[in-house]
Amino acid sequence: DVLPTIVFLAGGTPRAALLDGADLSALLQHNNASSPHRCLYFFGGTPGAGCGKDTKGCPGLWAVRCGKHKQHFVVRAGQRTAPRVVTGRRLVYNIERDAGEHSPLEGRGLAVALANINASVLQLERTLPGAPGVARVRNQIGRGYSSNATLCCSSAGGGSGVPTLANGRKARRAGLGGARGYPACTCTSANWHVRTCLPPWPSCG
Known part of the structure; x- marks a missing residue:
């Protein structure tokens, strides 16, 4: 979000490029503005630190929140010290009604939520390094x-x-x-x- 926001505030226009960020200038300038992001994506995991190198999705996309629904792809098997594992279940919660994430959705509610989340994940994957036309960007912080x-x-x-x-x-x-x-x-x-x-x-x- 930093790049498109700064470019807009500076009066410029981003070059034709596939950006996964959004312009947040409205949020900075107006109290009643809403986020341009419909979904939030939670990435995590470092091979050898909390998950094995052969663990699917680690590192990777661990959870997605779209509106009131949140889906987990990687969870802990037990206590906080337990290793994270890829869930075999479609763990989706309505976090507006179930903030503690105790009761996964089932039935039609689950199907509707999954359809929405899956479409968003597919759209996200088109912007990730490795997708057609998407190059890896050098770690800018690591450049000093x-x-x-x-x-x-x-x-x-x-x-x-x-x-x-x-x-x-x-x-x-x-x-x-x-x-x-x-x-x-x-x-x-x-x-x-x-x-x-x-x-x-x-x-x-």
Whole structure:
């Protein structure tokens, strides 16, 4: 959702591409806006961590919620410490009436819910890596970061452009390049306070 939302807010138009995200700008700008997502998809699982490498759907799609209905594809066999397994049952719940998910749907109610959810899953699968025309995107977080785009703050004295670290030391003394290493050091007591999620957390003075 981040890409289409930022593109819209910046006044642009996304290039012709298959996106699984949606523009959420209306939710950010209007209190009475509704989500553009009809369904929510829950992915999880890491081979060797809570499920075996030969376990179908692990990692993969574990659950889907469409409106008031939620279907589970992967569940725990017992307690929280039990391994997750692919359910052989079509576990669908009406979470508006059964928030604790105690009573799976049966009969016609189950059939109607499954038809809706299955159609949504098929649509989702067309956007996943491996589908025709869909390439894998490199892990953007794993690429690291550039200090040119790092938000940080001036020192407590203000105006120096040298960020103050969480431990009170100046970035220049910590070997981070001082103002040159953080050209975006524009946060001062005169504007707003910001903290990045990048160690060592340059912080406002």
